[in-house]
Amino acid sequence: GGAPVLERLVVVGLGLIGGSFAKGLREKGLFREVVGVDRNVESCRLAVELGVVDRCEEDLATACRGADVIQLAVPILALEKVLAQLATFDLGHAVLTDVGSAKGNVLRAAREAFGGVPVRFVPGHPIAGSERSGVTAADGRLFRRHKVILTPPDGVDSEALLLIERLWRALGADVEQMDVEHHDQVLAATSHLPHMLAYTLVDSLAKRHENLEIFRYAAGGFRDFTRIAGSDPLMWHDIFLANRDAVLQVLDDFRDDLDALRAAVVAGDGHHLLGVFTRARVAREHFS
Numbered sequence: 001g002g003a004p005v006l007e008r009l010v011v012v013g014l015g016l017i018g019g020s021f022a023k024g025l026r027e028k029g030l031f032r033e034v035v036g037v038d039r040n041v042e043s044c045r046l047a048v049e050l051g052v053v054d055r056c057e058e059d060l061a062t063a064c065r066g067a068d069v070i071q072l073a074v075p076i077l078a079l080e081k082v083l084a085q086l087a088t089f090d091l092g093h094a095v096l097t098d099v100g101s102a103k104g105n106v107l108r109a110a111r112e113a114f115g116g117v118p119v120r121f122v123p124g125h126p127i128a129g130s131e132r133s134g135v136t137a138a139d140g141r142l143f144r145r146h147k148v149i150l151t152p153p154d155g156v157d158s159e160a161l162l163l164i165e166r167l168w169r170a171l172g173a174d175v176e177q178m179d180v181e182h183h184d185q186v187l188a189a190t191s192h193l194p195h196m197l198a199y200t201l202v203d204s205l206a207k208r209h210e211n212l213e214i215f216r217y218a219a220g221g222f223r224d225f226t227r228i229a230g231s232d233p234l235m236w237h238d239i240f241l242a243n244r245d246a247v248l249q250v251l252d253d254f255r256d257d258l259d260a261l262r263a264a265v266v267a268g269d270g271h272h273l274l275g276v277f278t279r280a281r282v283a284r285e286h287f288s
């Protein structure tokens with residue numbers, strides 16, 4: 001509540017995440033205006049119509065002039081280009097942040113674009129989303145009671161960090177800080193690997209059963225396990241390419257364990273199978 005203290009929020013990329021961030025903060029009235037930038041003209045039109053932003057601006061430099069906060073919510077592989085563009089003009093006092101699902105690549109891109117990570121850059125990653133995408137899916141309550149991980153680089157401006165924390169908290173999120181490498185390893189394990197497995201399972205079955213008839217016999221377990229195979233293919237394509245090293249590490253570990261399970265089935269080693277399943281069930285109980 002209270003009077004708005006900040007002048008302008010600029011959100012670049014008005015999709016599910018950027019749109020939800022813009023809409024939620026617009027509803028909170030923390031900024032005098034919320035301005036959107038999106039290369040898709042239709043998304044811009046819809047964003048204004050749906051009350052996601054106050055207005056859209058075609059030119060990035062014009063939108064950013066005098067801005068207090070610039071949120072980058074474009075697809076991961078588009079981020080490099082946008083950072084390079086931002087580096088060509090004066091960002092003034094603006095605090096820069098992003099929402100990319102992998103973070104090491106973002107820091108590398110920022111370092112490259114600016115010749116060093118800007119001290120007012122606070123990289124972030126909201127652990128919230130859905131299988132939907134685009135501005136029509138924008139929801140100001142998307143981040144409520146969800147974690148947002150910030151990965152501030154060494155030497156980050158502490159006021160910039162506090163401001164970004166404050167914005168996410170205003171949206172009801174639970175903000176945590178993590179070291180970049182740790183973030184990328186944790187997310188590779190808990191998010192990227194499961195998506196890879198779900199996609200592969202569905203594709204592996206689908207291409208062996210052309211009329212997809214077998215899916216008629218799929219039960220609840222299959223449905224639960226494969227829900228995330230309905231996620232945006234382009235976004236996940238970006239994530240695997242961006243978080244390559246961490247993804248390869250968890251994939252190799254997983255393949256070792258799958259091979260061991262296979263060997264146990266071949267050998268009729270029920271002890272191994274029971275061991276795996278029992279440990280997994282106990283571990284699973286810690287987060288249900």
Ligand code: NAD
Pocket residue numbers: 012013014015016017018019037038039040043073074075076078081082099100101102125126127128129130132133134135235
């Ligand atoms: P989205 O496809 O819904 O939206 C992306 C938007 O960016 C689109 O409106 C597109 O037109 C626009 N865009 C693309 N290139 C652009 C450019 N060069 N300049 C300006 N606009 C451009 O995607 P999303 O789901 O909102 O994801 C955005 C970011 O959020 C990604 O980096 C993703 O990793 C991250 N993220 C997504 C989720 C999720 O579940 N969807 C969760 C956490 C983080």
